[in-house]
Amino acid sequence: MRTLHTLYHLTRADFFERFRRYSFLVVLAITVGAGYLFVPPEGAGYLVLHVGLRRGIYNSAWIGLVFGFIAAMHLPLFGFYLVKNALERDRQTGVGQIIATTPISKPVYVVGKWLSNLAVLTLILGVLTVMAVIMQLVRAEDLTINPWALVGPIWLMGLPALAIAAAMAVLFESVSFLRGSLGNVAFLFIWLSMMGRVLSGAFDEATHLAQPTNDLLGFTRAMADIQQQVLALEPDAHMGSGLIVPVGDGEVSTFVWDGIGWSVGSVLGRAMWSGMAVVIPLASAIPFDRFDPARSRQRLKREGLLTRLQKRMGAIRRRDVLRRQCAETRVIQAATAVHLTPLALAPQRGQFLGVLVAELKLMLRGHSLIWYAGTVGLILACLVIPLQYVKQYLLPMVWLWPVLIWSQLGIRERRYNTGQMVFSAPHPVTRQLPATWLAAVFFTVVAGSGACVRLALTGEITGLLAWFVGALFAPALALALGVWVGNSRAFEIVYLLLWYLGVMNQVPAFDYAGVTPAGLAMNIPLVYLGLTAGMVVLAVIGRRRQLQM
Amino acid sequence: MRLVIDAVSKLYRGRVWGLRDFSLELEPGVLALVGPNGAGKSTLMRILATITKPTAGRVTWNGTDISRSPDQLRAVLGYLPQDFGVYPNLNAVEFLQYMAALKGLPGRAARQRIEELLHVVNLFEARDRPLGGYSGGMKQRVGIAQALLNDPQLLIVDEPTAGLDPEERVRFRNLLSDLAGERIVILSTHIVSDAEAAATEIAVINGGQLLEHAEPERLLQALEGKVWQWVIPSTELTAVKERYLISSSARRSDGVHVRVVSEAPPAPNAQAVAPTLEDAYLYFISSANGSTGGENGP
Numbered sequence: 001m002r003t004l005h006t007l008y009h010l011t012r013a014d015f016f017e018r019f020r021r022y023s024f025l026v027v028l029a030i031t032v033g034a035g036y037l038f039v040p041p042e043g044a045g046y047l048v049l050h051v052g053l054r055r056g057i058y059n060s061a062w063i064g065l066v067f068g069f070i071a072a073m074h075l076p077l078f079g080f081y082l083v084k085n086a087l088e089r090d091r092q093t094g095v096g097q098i099i100a101t102t103p104i105s106k107p108v109y110v111v112g113k114w115l116s117n118l119a120v121l122t123l124i125l126g127v128l129t130v131m132a133v134i135m136q137l138v139r140a141e142d143l144t145i146n147p148w149a150l151v152g153p154i155w156l157m158g159l160p161a162l163a164i165a166a167a168m169a170v171l172f173e174s175v176s177f178l179r180g181s182l183g184n185v186a187f188l189f190i191w192l193s194m195m196g197r198v199l200s201g202a203f204d205e206a207t208h209l210a211q212p213t214n215d216l217l218g219f220t221r222a223m224a225d226i227q228q229q230v231l232a233l234e235p236d237a238h239m240g241s242g243l244i245v246p247v248g249d250g251e252v253s254t255f256v257w258d259g260i261g262w263s264v265g266s267v268l269g270r271a272m273w274s275g276m277a278v279v280i281p282l283a284s285a286i287p288f289d290r291f292d293p294a295r296s297r298q299r300l301k302r303e304g305l306l307t308r309l310q311k312r313m314g315a316i317r318r319r320d321v322l323r324r325q326c327a328e329t330r331v332i333q334a335a336t337a338v339h340l341t342p343l344a345l346a347p348q349r350g351q352f353l354g355v356l357v358a359e360l361k362l363m364l365r366g367h368s369l370i371w372y373a374g375t376v377g378l379i380l381a382c383l384v385i386p387l388q389y390v391k392q393y394l395l396p397m398v399w400l401w402p403v404l405i406w407s408q409l410g411i412r413e414r415r416y417n418t419g420q421m422v423f424s425a426p427h428p429v430t431r432q433l434p435a436t437w438l439a440a441v442f443f444t445v446v447a448g449s450g451a452c453v454r455l456a457l458t459g460e461i462t463g464l465l466a467w468f469v470g471a472l473f474a475p476a477l478a479l480a481l482g483v484w485v486g487n488s489r490a491f492e493i494v495y496l497l498l499w500y501l502g503v504m505n506q507v508p509a510f511d512y513a514g515v516t517p518a519g520l521a522m523n524i525p526l527v528y529l530g531l532t533a534g535m536v537v538l539a540v541i542g543r544r545r546q547l548q549m
Numbered sequence: 550m551r552l553v554i555d556a557v558s559k560l561y562r563g564r565v566w567g568l569r570d571f572s573l574e575l576e577p578g579v580l581a582l583v584g585p586n587g588a589g590k591s592t593l594m595r596i597l598a599t600i601t602k603p604t605a606g607r608v609t610w611n612g613t614d615i616s617r618s619p620d621q622l623r624a625v626l627g628y629l630p631q632d633f634g635v636y637p638n639l640n641a642v643e644f645l646q647y648m649a650a651l652k653g654l655p656g657r658a659a660r661q662r663i664e665e666l667l668h669v670v671n672l673f674e675a676r677d678r679p680l681g682g683y684s685g686g687m688k689q690r691v692g693i694a695q696a697l698l699n700d701p702q703l704l705i706v707d708e709p710t711a712g713l714d715p716e717e718r719v720r721f722r723n724l725l726s727d728l729a730g731e732r733i734v735i736l737s738t739h740i741v742s743d744a745e746a747a748a749t750e751i752a753v754i755n756g757g758q759l760l761e762h763a764e765p766e767r768l769l770q771a772l773e774g775k776v777w778q779w780v781i782p783s784t785e786l787t788a789v790k791e792r793y794l795i796s797s798s799a800r801r802s803d804g805v806h807v808r809v810v811s812e813a814p815p816a817p818n819a820q821a822v823a824p825t826l827e828d829a830y831l832y833f834i835s836s837a838n839g840s841t842g843g844e845n846g847p
Contacts, residue, residue, distance in 0.1 A: 338669055351655070
């Protein structure tokens with residue numbers, strides 16, 4: 001009973017802390033906006049959920065299903081990034097160390113955080129549900145509200161997926177190497193590959209008919225149900241389906257769909273997924289360090305390989321290894337008068353290069369040896385491997401590798417609380433901010449120099465120029481989002497989706513790096529060059545705003 | 550060298566005033582800003598450090614409005630915030646090199662300055678260790694060092710001795726004394742002894758308003774004949790605390806020795822004693838709050 005009481009208050013406090021933030025209002029506003037877009041009117045130019053370009057009329061069953069699909073397939077992805085800060089907040093505010101001194105156990109703490117994550121995501125699901133009702137009334141194709149047909153799919157499909165995402169967020173925060181940007185990138189790949197697996201395994205290749213199973217998303221059961229109803233109306237109908245597709249006027253036909261026939265077994269199947277989600281936070285309690293700074297410091301030492309090497313070399317030079325270790329335990333000297341020599345040379349203007357070098361050094365500190373070796377390996381591999389393999393396999397890697405560098409842009413001062421010192425130095429907007437961006441551009445060019453040289457040698461000058469546009473664009477996007485949003489997650493989501501669509505799947509409109517002939521032919525890199533300028537301007541405005549608060 | 554704070558106000562969200570109509574003129578010397586938590590000290594310092602802009606009023610540095618041309622002041626500014634962080638993967642030298650680059654210090658001058666500063670703040674031996682492994686006091690000393698990198702004409706230090714051990718506190722006070730002279734130093738603290746040791750002027754601030762601004766001697770003069778040493782039975786301590794402003798008390802074998810700030814002697818056996826800045830601080834703050842030691846209070 002006492003455990004439940006603790007759990008309740010832990011969840012409640014954490015939920016209120018997040019719910020009362022201004023940024024959460026923005027999230028709810030985005031949810032409302034997205035809910036509106038999920039039910040497009042005739043002539044909108046796109047369709048959400050179709051089977052052979054047929055959609056159900058906008059009755060409770062169809063709108064519930066559309067929202068259910070969105071809630072199960074897309075909301076968990078964004079939800080993960082939204083709630084993956086519950087432990088981090090306690091770590092940064094120092095509340096974690098206070099909690100660590102209380103009798104609360106690690107499993108109770110992490111389960112409380114999971115419940116709080118789930119409460120936040122459930123609230124968003126609730127807002128989506130209300131929007132579903134509103135959109136049915138707005139589109140007015142069928143004004144009869146059937147509560148179960150509307151709410152059933154949204155909650156039975158969405159809630160288990162959200163429970164898993166909320167639990168994964170706790171797990172990723174508990175495992176030290178998944179806590180930062182690496183974890184954010186890893187989750188995107190995990191989720192996309194899981195969705196790909198569900199979708200690819202759902203359909204029979206010859207007939208395109210879905211095979212109903214109890215998958216996490218609840219996708220196959222719903223899709224099989226729709227296909228059966230469409231086939232009953234039109235036995236020769238094409239069964240190809242999609243969630244969001246562009247359509248022309250008059251291409252879409254409608255039919256009346258009655259909804260999924262939820263059996264007790266299928267409802268239990270959905271509940272089973274929610275129950276399984278509990279296992280994940282309980283497992284998270286094992287790697288969770290209970291805010292022990294000593295364990296963080298050990299990690300810091302492991303990460304700071306260059307620093308350790310420098311230290312070692314310095315110690316050998318001074319032949320004074322012991323002195324290196326005794327700073328904390330030194331004999332306290334008597335406090336004496338202290339004198340500081342006046343600075344002979346006044347600070348100078350126009351030290352941009354110095355700031356650029358300093359930003360570059362700061363950017364490259366603190367990574368593991370594997371990361372440095374990987375960067376060098378990538379450059380060398382691009383130089384020696386046949387060009388077709390470079391384009392096929394290494395170029396996507398070149399555009400992914402610097403994500404950990406880019407994701408620091410614009411947020412470092414807030415993350416490490418150095419803003420007051422950095423921003424009170426001269427020219428924080430006209431010198432430090434551009435230096436940060438250009439340092440990241442420089443690193444991007446260096447990391448991709450192998451591929452660059454290959455493109456130049458084969459005379460692909462247009463591709464090379466487009467490549468440079470990408471090298472300007474990605475850091476500019478990171479800087480703008482970092483300055484305005486204040487964390488790296490927004491950039492990581494936006495950029496990785498861009499990368500997935502543009503570089504991996506070669507969709508011309510998203511080809512910011514000039515990797516597709518179609519994108520080059522359509523002058524897409526020029527669009528991204530314009531966007532780069534826009535992002536830099538946005539970053540400058542954002543930084544000025546930070547200084548005027 | 551002249552810093553003028555002219556009718557500055559700062560209104561935060563939720564209509565909370567951080568500062569209200571605050572005016573002060575400063576010339577070279579050490580000004581100690583004292584006041585209780587939430588008095589507006591940090592707000593004032595952030596405005597002076599060009600981090601925040603005032604809602605009303607203006608601050609000029611040698612005649613230039615720092616809101617309009619902040620970089621002119623930033624070039625000669627050293628600022629130690631009350632609450633700050635460091636980059637955990639850098640060591641002290643690398644962090645100071647980074648800050649020196651931002652402040653526009655040329656490489657060689659920066660290297661020499663950093664080495665001297667590391668000796669001054671007693672971190673030379675620990676200079677190669679990542680800052681993430683530093684204790685709170687060591688990080689505070691890194692903060693002090695970065696504030697002094699450019700030999701600032703205006704040095705603003707917000708609670709600089711927080712987290713320092715007694716020896717380092719004394720060392721820092723000595724450093725401040727050494728620095729005072731051809732620069733303006735603004736020191737925010739609620740440790741009155743720090744103010745007493747280093748300040749040439751003291752400003753008492755509360756509720757976002759300036760209560761008093763004078764040299765320490767003038768503040769002490771204002772309390773001449775208003776501070777009393779009084780020995781009372783321990784059973785009367787609670788009642789005395791309710792009636793008078795007590796600046797300190799100590800239990801002894803003959804009773805409790807209380808230090809009372811009061812216009813008139815609290816009892817015939819109370820003896821007048823020399824006031825301290827701590828007495829003066831309590832006196833002015835209590836006067837502003839209107840909660841003063843009962844019938845004989847200020």
